[in-house]
Amino acid sequence: MGEVSADAVTLDLLREARETVMSSPLGVINTPMIPWCQTTLPLSVDCSVHIKLENMQRTGSFKIRGVANQFSRRPRGGHFVTMSAGNYGKSFAYASKHYGSKGKVVMPETAPASRAVLIQSFGVEVERVPTSSMMSAVNRCVQDGNMTFLHSYDDLDLIAGHASLGMEVLEVVPEPDVVVVCCGGGGLLAGVAAAIKLSGCNKTRIYGVEPEGACTMYQSFVEKKPVWMDAKSIASGLAPPSAGKLPFELCQLYVERIVLVSDDEIKAAVSALYRAGLVVEPAGSAAFAALANNKIPDLEGKKVVCILSGGNVGKDELNNFPD
Template sequence: MDDSCVNVISLEMLKEARETVMGSPLGVINTALIPWHQTTLPPSVACSLHLKMENMQRTGSFKIRGVANQFARRPEGGQFVSMSAGNYGKAFAFASKHYGTRGKIVMPETAPSSRATLIASFGVEVEKAPTTRVLSVVERCIREDNMTFLHPYDDIDLIAGHGSLGLEILEVVPDPDIVVVCCGGGGLLAGAAAAIKLSNSRTKVYGVEPEGACTMYKSFIEKKPVSMDAQSIASGLAPPCAGDLTYRICQQHVEGIVLVSEEQIEAAVSTLYRAGLVVEPAGAAAFAALAEDKIPDAAGKSVVVVLSGGNVGKEELMHFPD
């Protein structure tokens, strides 16, 4: 591995990014870290569990953390383009409206139309394209419209902003045995894992991916970032490829990637909803891994699970089992 790539992130950088994120005019909040016994979830876990409630975050997911740091480090008055199936696009649009910048999100055609409508309501242009052509549309915007590309997960400022979540966890649970985080492109997992490991090397960090969208899992096996035709009900965890930078950081700081099935994700969403917690499929993947006993040696340990987002509509929830 090229250490120069891994070492671009440091604890000092992460702490600085956290100051930027928490001081951002976008209103990022320090979300609650709730002990399992203070919820109405069934008492079926054999560990001391805390839930990090990023589903309560501003814009409904953790994405606003990275976006806050990303925008703070870009020149004012820029014209930005990115790609997203939902949550990053919402945070990007929210920031674009606040800063008064011109923005555009390119969405895969498979993304729910309700998410495109929501993003457009912030004044950001939305263009849909076949999944295989999303990146080419972004490249056209860069070339023809002179727009600056903000990567939705493989960006060092974004990753450092997401690291604020890891630092918050350690303030409440200073020495957890295990932290479980969902993984799509890897921005949250890379940032949180780096923040935790650079502060406390004893904690084990595991990433969770859907079986049908396991780019980071395959990247760990092949020892390089890989692409695949990613498909999952957890659309936020199904980018076409793992990030180059996120892969390198995850390889350095993450113990491993575990996989969950579509049925296990659906069951997790339903379990959380019955306990009064609205969590989208992508946001529930880490919980699904723990509930299905996928996390190695978790029994009897201090475990933190990140519920990464809650942007799910009533019409989507109707399709989940009771």
């Protein structure tokens, strides 16, 4: 991606991207938002929570939003390569098939094998490598294979597409006090935060949630620059090797704080959501885990939005979680 600064992200740009996303032939949907009180989920704080169900999105996660905007701005029939633990790769493969593009997904070896099989079913090649080698594999494909790199989180078009989720949130809860969003490379968090803040919700506190073993954005906030690390977590979708440069800049502007949850807290969140009838993958459960474990301060009496970002979890994976 060329050098793009946070200044490029304007409300007009995000509104235009939302029109593109919602009219996309990929079939992006405006996902439901439900009040927490209409579920059987426990809540230890007296506040009003709405849950945004991106686990019900086309291809099973929010990633299709950004992909829809990305592919609308790329030539049909291109030859693209990306890196993904699964959800972006699934949306990328779905779009590649629709647009008649060739594609390759570089996946971390830690990602579930079932996700690689699913991506391959769309006719896209998969290469599994250690997490620390993902960027090297992508660079090799670009240099030797004459492929174009589509970034799975550090891309202006992608972030603008993800911002459509933030705009949908405001249609149901116009002035939320707190919004809690999972964070891996930061594309979703940056897009949602930008949409909410640029729409005039200056008092809204936006929190990103990362796994303790994959805290690239948290560490980036500490070091005041995007960092790389050997990220490991049961939430593989939140464990890219680095925080994105543009997401980091946007999060610095619009995000209150990054909070951390443990893998055990994520496992318990997946189980609690499943018992309540919501199938949510580990990465998609991180924001809920932060709320359930009181990681977000000052919620009493507040209007809160929690994003459940994806539901791509197989039966084999669910067997690894407590009842």
